[in-house]
Amino acid sequence: MRSTPWILLLLTTAVFAQPPQTREIVRITDDLYRARAGNWYTIFLVTDAGIILADPISTEFSQWLAGEIDRRFDVPVRYVIYSHSHFDHARGGAVFADTATFIGHENMLRNMDGRYPQMPGDMIDRDHNGVIDWDDIMVPTQAHPGICGWGPSFFDIFDRDGDARVSPQELFAEVRKPDVVFADHMQITLGDKTVWLAHPGRNHSDDATVILFPEERVLFATEFLADALVTDNIRALPSACGPFDGTPLQEWIASYRFVEALDFDRIAPGHGDMFDKAYVTETRVYFERLTAAVSAGMARGESLQSLRDNLQLTGYEGWANYERLRGNNIEAAYYNLSQR
Ligand SMILES: [Zn+2]
Incomplete structure (x- = not known):
């Protein structure tokens, strides 16, 4: 039957898919909202001239989020601001590319220029060949399961040509490059709202941005204040x-x-519950x-x-x-x- 391969493809896709994530949008205060994909979080501010959104997180999540934003707010996403370049926060921006300007720290361009990028969880270029090999991911994963590295699903997600290696281009295939970068800090005004972006220095990543919402007195920051293991206890x-x-x-x-x-x-982190400064x-x-x-x-x-x-x-x-x-x-x- 001609349809058999399609059934197999669907089954394969289901096996490789991420576990179902809790997706929700929760209002923080006034026009500021958190959006959730499992234990990954982003933030967005609604103004009368459009929306300022932080990390897109993933293509699937961004597609869902775009639908929710369309349904609830009658304004387009005007800015996407990356907290850092890591693949588990920065993918999916293309969903908003028709209306949004993308902003990140200037080191994102270095991490996305085709050289081996700075990655989380001790995933490093162990044999110095410029591509992400099995050992680069699995040595830290097997040494510290569930803490460092990523697991075999890394290759299911990123190894698009199935050669058991991930080139930097494959890694960033779903990450839209920032259109605008900054070194120390910058300000964005949209409608009647202003937000402030700053680079806190190097820590978990080398291209971090924190986003300050001054009227709401909330800071969005990922990873270095609360990493992926943090849920309800900071x-x-x-x-x-x-x-x-x-x-x-x-x-x-x-x-x-x-x-x-x-x-x-208060801090609205990229992982876990909100917490006090x-x-x-x-x-x-x-x-x-x-x-x-x-x-x-x-x-x-x-x-x-x-x-x-x-x-x-x-x-x-x-x-x-x-x-x-x-x-x-x-x-x-x-x-x-x-x-x-
Ligand atoms: Zn990260």
């Missing part, structure tokens, strides 16, 4: 993959201080104490194994994922500090 140990994503710990700490200096009340300070202090404790151990000549076995992160036993991630955090800090 007091959580970070995933800590590789040497903390290759960014010096002092730069992580500086990016927390940058956010602490901004004037707002005070938690940013708590997490920065955690990074400082971790850095100090591991530095002191190294100065005493302690081995990584000894630090992993013996160093307790006193005061943080009640934080989410303490048992699961204490060793990872110590190891990541050790590698990070060893590189300096």
